[in-house]
Amino acid sequence: MSQLFSKNSPFLARWTAFKHDRRAAWIAFVVVGALLAALPFLVELGLGRSWVRVLNFTLLYIMLALGLNIVVGYAGLLDLGYVAFYAVGAYCYALLASPHFGLHLPFWIILPIGALVAGLFGILLGTPTLRLRGDYLAIVTLGFGEIIRIFLNNLNTPVNITNGPQGINLIDPFHIGGISLNQAHTIAGITLPSTYNIYYLFLLLTLLIIFISMRLQNSRIGRAWVAIREDEVAAEAMGINTRNIKLLAFAMGASFGGVSGGLFAGLQGFVSPESFNLLESIMILCMIVLGGMGHIPGVILGAVLLTVLPEALRYMGDLQRYLFGSVIVDPADLRLLLFGLALIIMMIFRPAGLWPSPQRSRELSDVET
Amino acid sequence: MDIFLQQLINGLVLGSIYALVALGYTMVYGILELINFAHGEITMIGAMVSLAVINLLIGSSLDLPGVMIVFMGVLTAIPACMALGFLIERVAYRPLRHAPRLAPLITAIGVSIVLQNVAMLIWGRQYISFPAIIPIQRYEILGATISNLQIFIFIFSGLLMAGLVALVHKTRFGRAMRATAQSPQSASLMGVNVNNIIAITFILGSALAAIAGVMVGAYYGLAHYYMGFLLGLKAFCAAVLGGIGNIAGAMLGGLLLGVIESLGAGYIGDLTGGFLGSHYQDVFAFLVLIIVLVFRPSGLLGERVVERA
Amino acid sequence: MKYSNITIGIIPLLCLALSACGKQESADTATHTTTAEEVVKIGAAAPLTGPQSHLGKDNENGTKMAIEEANAKGLIIGGKKIRFELISEDDQADPRLGTVVAQKFVDQQVKGVIGHLNSGTTIPSSKIYSDAGIVQISPAATNVTYTSQGFKTAFRVMANDAQQGKVLGYYATHQLGGKKIAIIDDRTAYGQGLADEFKKAVTEAGAQIVAHEFTTDKATDFMSILTKIKSVKPDVLFYGGMDAQGGPMMKQVRGLGLTTRFLTGDGGSTPEFIKLAGADAEGAYSSLPGVPLAKMPGGEEFGARFTPKYGQIQLYAPYCYDAVNVMISAMQQADSVEPAKYLPKLAGITHDGVTAKINFDEKGDLKGGMITLYQVKNGQWEVLETLETKP
Known part of the structure; x- marks a missing residue:
């Protein structure tokens, strides 16, 4: 493996040549586009329709992970309360499109509102914590995440805003005009069930978020984030307004979380505070650490792996039953243990992640020598 | 008045436990500038190990007196936690000492998750009850109730902290520790073995955590694989409140936080006219943390300056 | 050139999806070896792993026992010999997985669902069953919201909160x-x-x-x-x-x-x-x-049949047993296994279960629960x- 990717391997040379060929890029683009469009059909054919739902959740986590990636991966600010923004987005959707307040706005209005509100919360969190070093920031963000959850859980008295621990139910599904995405539709002779419609909606937004992430990475702002991550004092000396740039990282990351939260609410039709606990924050962090902080393909890989892993772990129970005659270790109990081990092992042996960005892995290997 | 006194007692007992755990954070932070996220979990392991030993001794045919059994439990838990602390530093933190700041933090979270889940696999998910082998005596003071266990926790943690202060300020080892905290490079030039000092700091902190764990277990009469996490977080808030890196600060911060939580949960309803209630008990620690970091980042007695980007 | 970055990101996603395709097919074909009888699938969902797995297993056993007994009787519904097939799924008490499991049941065209165990999973999944028109009877969820959403397909055989x-x-x-x-x-x-x-x-x-x-x-x-x-x-x-x-x-x-x-x-x-x-x-x-087992109308007798086979009753096994039987009884009355046909019969049913006499009110809650x-x-x-x- 290492030889395959070493600097002067013939494989890498061919790959680089391929990457720089414009025609090849177009062909790849068309092929991938067609594959993405056909993906739910392929998945259903191979695994059954419930896996299309898993696919939707995978897309949702990709969006979340990309949002956290801006804060942690690009700007190097360890945020352990990211799930708070996810929660804010989800509750925005739930309050604006459910019988709870009797409001029924369409999702394409709510999602931007959710992104905006979550972004504001990002600034709210960012402002007092700007001066803090990485480790303090981690604890404060963790506390912030808990505070948001505690408030969502308790704001049913004296005025009922969030409906407390009972959560908000009967949230409107996604609909565009009179067309509900929650029903099967037949377009050009192909029947698309609801999970397919949702897949295409999620896919569209995921691609949009990937696109924004890519543009940000190569922009002035993106480079400023990296500069702050590497050396804040030097960045400031170079004339970067570190305060605003850091706040922007919080706001951007938070707004991605807000969009994902809205999508989660619309997909589930039910939100309650218990969905937004600390473990969820840590799981999203695991995704980007495992995949490769600051590297979009890596983050996507991490999100896919960690969403599919629990599904795959189900088979571990069967495997144990087959091997030992009974289930010795409950696979659900192993999930978190594996996450924790992955965090430690990755940081020690492969700190740049499974699929690191070329630049980042150079930086990290420099530091270690 | 009796109610206020009772809340104060509740707060001071809770606070002395926070303070014991906070010492571990503060010592490690003082030297390595690392938040050892796994410290709360070491407390949990301490409670679990001592409980296992206590249950074993009760089940055995030896007819030992209650105090003796608890003592044996503590004596097993301390070396177990010391070994664990040493191991964690060696395996998870030392290889990353010169890595970017984010790396050891993420490992620390990883260690914390691993310890929790290993404990869950060994001892199960249920709450485990601490056998009531020490007879509890209750005393009435001005209408408030206080038990012998509460008095013991308060006095014993005070003694431990005083011992630690003496160790750091009066001994050769303590001087080496303070030197390392100021500058590891110069300390090593002066002939201090920095690696050893760091290892011993982890071991000392873990021993205190083990004792705190047994106290928490005995006081509430139960242990659980998740018990270390929130305890650790709050203890960390206490350490920051007092001034992280400052041993006396950790004690003051712990006691203060305990009292704030207790009085807060007791009186917030009356103060806000019923608008806020004891639902928000867990918010206080984090609010205190944020307020301190914004207005006085060096903490109440702080030495170290927080901001060092 | 820009696009090649996306390409890289998508490849593992596809690989994963495709590599997983192989295993499942053999399992699917195996279940389609139908005999002359009609196979009616019943879904059962509960946490079978994790902290509540002992309760989940108990539920599965209660359901299994009822289904095995029904099969032993050789029921004839709608002129066909019926064989019930239990499809048991693990929802891990996680609301998100609950909906995945619910979708799985809908795909497999189950005729009814016994579950879920927790209110947190029962409520979001009930919407999926309602949309698909599949009858759901929860043996254990006690949260009021479950039956107050206006879904005709939602029932429970347990007193609510x-x-x-x-x-x-x-x-x-x-x-x-x-x-x-x-x-x-x-x-x-x-x-x-x-x-x-x-x-x-x-x-x-x-x-x-x-x-x-x-x-x-x-x-x-x-x-x-x-x-x-x-x-x-x-x-x-x-x-x-x-x-x-x-x-x-x-x-x-x-x-x-x-x-x-x-x-x-x-x-x-x-x-x-x-x-x-x-x-x-x-x-x-x-x-x-509910009623203590000893005081249930058929409790002692149920325990005598259940315990030798599956061990000590944890909590909800008798309720699962009743849920299956009340469902089958409605199918018999309607002479159809189709949810649309037997649902009205279920809503108006009176059934002597082992836990109690079961009637539902207009919401699907148990009338006069104990x-x-x-x-x-x-x-x-x-x-x-x-x-x-x-x-």
């Missing part, structure tokens, strides 16, 4: 003679829901709520809220929450010298509560929906009495 809260309130004011009542809840959907229903019932009965304090489902220290409660001198203290907090709370109540009566719901009605509270558990009251009250005596929960819930 509102019914239980009412009975508890009645008991606290009438039987225990409570005038000044303090409440603590743990701010979970279950604890808060139960505490609110209790509060309503108590207030209606004319008693005074002197304190309402809160804790969490992870707390161990209740000293400050209990001290506050002590200052208002209640004669009954009600806790809405689980045993893991209820037990230590009971201990601290007595530790503070509070002698008030302690009352809690089904979450605290466990041996674990007594273990955690130790000697201080003595005298505590609790309630459980609640049993217990008290700790000599370190054990002893039955006090069984009360019928009023509409």
Whole structure:
């Protein structure tokens, strides 16, 4: 493996040549586009329709992970309360499109509102914590995440805003005009069930978020984030307004979380505070650490792996039953243990992640020598 | 008045436990500038190990007196936690000492998750009850109730902290520790073995955590694989409140936080006219943390300056 | 050039999806070896792994037993010999996985679902079943929301939190003679829901709520809220929450010298509560929906058949057994296994189950569900009495 990717391997040379060929890029683009469009059909054919739902959740986590990636991966600010923004987005959707307040706005209005509100919360969190070093920031963000959850859980008295621990139910599904995405539709002779419609909606937004992430990475702002991550004092000396740039990282990351939260609410039709606990924050962090902080393909890989892993772990129970005659270790109990081990092992042996960005892995290997 | 006194007692007992755990954070932070996220979990392991030993001794045919059994439990838990602390530093933190700041933090979270889940696999998910082998005596003071266990926790943690202060300020080892905290490079030039000092700091902190764990277990009469996490977080808030890196600060911060939580949960309803209630008990620690970091980042007695980007 | 970056990102996604395709197909074809009889699939969902797996397994066993018995009878419905097939899925008590499992059942065209176990999974999945027109009978979910969403397909064979809260309130004011009542809840959907229903019932009965304090489902220290409660001198203290907090709370109540009566719901009605509270558990009251096995119409006989095969009944197995039987009974009455046909029959059914006589009200809730009250005596929960819930 290492030889395959070493600097002067013939494989890498061919790959680089391929990457720089414009025609090849177009062909790849068309092929991938067609594959993405056909993906739910392929998945259903191979695994059954419930896996299309898993696919939707995978897309949702990709969006979340990309949002956290801006804060942690690009700007190097360890945020352990990211799930708070996810929660804010989800509750925005739930309050604006459910019988709870009797409001029924369409999702394409709510999602931007959710992104905006979550972004504001990002600034709210960012402002007092700007001066803090990485480790303090981690604890404060963790506390912030808990505070948001505690408030969502308790704001049913004296005025009922969030409906407390009972959560908000009967949230409107996604609909565009009179067309509900929650029903099967037949377009050009192909029947698309609801999970397919949702897949295409999620896919569209995921691609949009990937696109924004890519543009940000190569922009002035993106480079400023990296500069702050590497050396804040030097960045400031170079004339970067570190305060605003850091706040922007919080706001951007938070707004991605807000969009994902809205999508989660619309997909589930039910939100309650218990969905937004600390473990969820840590799981999203695991995704980007495992995949490769600051590297979009890596983050996507991490999100896919960690969403599919629990599904795959189900088979571990069967495997144990087959091997030992009974289930010795409950696979659900192993999930978190594996996450924790992955965090430690990755940081020690492969700190740049499974699929690191070329630049980042150079930086990290420099530091270690 | 009796109610206020009772809340104060509740707060001071809770606070002395926070303070014991906070010492571990503060010592490690003082030297390595690392938040050892796994410290709360070491407390949990301490409670679990001592409980296992206590249950074993009760089940055995030896007819030992209650105090003796608890003592044996503590004596097993301390070396177990010391070994664990040493191991964690060696395996998870030392290889990353010169890595970017984010790396050891993420490992620390990883260690914390691993310890929790290993404990869950060994001892199960249920709450485990601490056998009531020490007879509890209750005393009435001005209408408030206080038990012998509460008095013991308060006095014993005070003694431990005083011992630690003496160790750091009066001994050769303590001087080496303070030197390392100021500058590891110069300390090593002066002939201090920095690696050893760091290892011993982890071991000392873990021993205190083990004792705190047994106290928490005995006081509430139960242990659980998740018990270390929130305890650790709050203890960390206490350490920051007092001034992280400052041993006396950790004690003051712990006691203060305990009292704030207790009085807060007791009186917030009356103060806000019923608008806020004891639902928000867990918010206080984090609010205190944020307020301190914004207005006085060096903490109440702080030495170290927080901001060092 | 820009696009090649996307390409890289998508490849692993595809690889994963495709590599997983191989295994499943063989399993699918194996189930299609149909005989002359008609196979009717019934879905069962519960947490089969994780902290509640013992309850989930119990549910699965109760369901399995009912299905095996029905198959042994060789029922004929709609002119065809029917063989029921149980499809059991693990929802891990996770609301998100609950909907994945529900979607799985819809794909496999099950004719009815027994589940889920937790309210948190039952509520979001009920929408999927309702959209697909599949009948769902929950044996264990007690949250009021489940049946109040207006879904025609949602039923339960267990008294809900509102019914239980009412009975508890009645008991606290009438039987225990409570005038000044303090409440603590743990701010979970279950604890808060139960505490609110209790509060309503108590207030209606004319008693005074002197304190309402809160804790969490992870707390161990209740000293400050209990001290506050002590200052208002209640004669009954009600806790809405689980045993893991209820037990230590009971201990601290007595530790503070509070002698008030302690009352809690089904979450605290466990041996674990007594273990955690130790000697201080003595005298505590609790309630459980349903009737103790010994007092169920067919309880003894059910236990005699169940225990040798599957071991000790944990909690809900008899309710699962009844849920399956009431569903099959409706199918027989309608002479059809199609949910659309048998659903109206189910709504109007009267069925003698092992747990109770089962009728549903217009929401799908159990009519006149029973609640049993217990008290700790000599370190054990002893039955006090069984009360019928009023509409």
